Structure formats: C-alpha cells, structure tokens
Amino acid sequence: MTTRPPLPPFTAESAALKVQMAEDGWNSRDPHKVSLAYTEDSQWRNRDLIFSGRENIVKFLSEKWQKEQNYKLKKELWCFDSHRIAVKFFYEWQDAEGQWYRSYGNELWQFNDDGLMERREASINDAKIDQSERQLG
Known part of the structure; x- marks a missing residue:
C-alpha cells in the first residue's frame, strides 16, 4: 500500500508540512505527480465542479x-x-490574452490513515489584477 507522509493523526508541525508539500506539488504544475497525493477514489468539489x-x-x-x-x-x-x-x-495566473488574476479561497482536506487525501472541497473567487499588483512574481 502507498503511504504519503506525514501521516495522521496530525500535529501542528506535521499539518504545516503537509500544507507546504501540497503547495510545492501544485506549483510543479504536473497533474500526474499531484494526483498521487490523492486516493484512487478521492472525492473533489472545486468551485461548482464535483467529481472523483x-x-x-x-x-x-x-x-x-x-x-x-x-x-x-x-x-x-x-x-x-x-x-x-x-x-x-491564493494564487496568481494569466489568461491567454495576458490578463492577470488573483484567485483566493479556502480548502477542506480529509486524509486516510496512509496520508492520502480522500476528500477535497475548495471554494474559490477570482479577481482581475494589474501586473503591478502581483505578489507572487
């Protein structure tokens, strides 16, 4: 069986490490790599999309x-x-026309005993920003 440390039950230190690992993974922009942090049947709600x-x-x-x-x-x-x-x-991104956005929100994560995320719920809002307003350049 695959495990993804740090494993539950979480402490303040291990929860913070899990968050940093998720940030690093998503910033890789590698969908296959990122997907390995989730169970095979992980349940997602992202904005108005629900899938598994x-x-x-x-x-x-x-x-x-x-x-x-x-x-x-x-x-x-x-x-x-x-x-x-x-x-x-929050994250910043640019559309095909060059417009910058800042998207921000909250996520709720639930993990199995092997440290894989079995449920992810994300609420996200988008705001157009000028390039000069970027914080994550």
Whole structure:
C-alpha cells in the first residue's frame, strides 16, 4: 500500500508540512505527480465542479493549468484535527490574452490513515489584477 507522509493523526508541525508539500506539488504544475497525493477514489468539489478519482483529477488539473498560465500558488494552514486540514490560499495566473488574476479561497482536506487525501472541497473567487499588483512574481 502507498503511504504519503506525514501521516495522521496530525500535529501542528506535521499539518504545516503537509500544507507546504501540497503547495510545492501544485506549483510543479504536473497533474500526474499531484494526483498521487490523492486516493484512487478521492472525492473533489472545486468551485461548482464535483467529481472523483485520480483520472478525473489529472484531467481537471491538465485543463486548469492549460487555461491558468504562469500559475503560482501560496497556501497557509488555517486549522487541523487528527485527519483533517483546512487551508486558506491564493494564487496568481494569466489568461491567454495576458490578463492577470488573483484567485483566493479556502480548502477542506480529509486524509486516510496512509496520508492520502480522500476528500477535497475548495471554494474559490477570482479577481482581475494589474501586473503591478502581483505578489507572487
């Protein structure tokens, strides 16, 4: 069986490390690599989309990063318990016409005993920004 340390139950230190690892993974913009942090049947809600499974995660992330060019993400631990972590985040990206955006929101994560995320719920808002307003350049 595959494990993905740090494993639950989380401490403040291990939860913060899990958040940093997720940030690093998503900033790689490698959908296949990122999908390995999730269970085979992981349940997702992302904005108004609801889906499950690694194959759909790869599809979703591939389409996301094709649209959201020059993507850069920052995550911060909000709170945690034994198998759950909540984060707040923002990321900046550019569309095909060159317009910059800052997207921000919250995620709720639930992990199995092997440290794989079995549930992810994300609420996200987008705001157009000028290039001079970027914080993650």
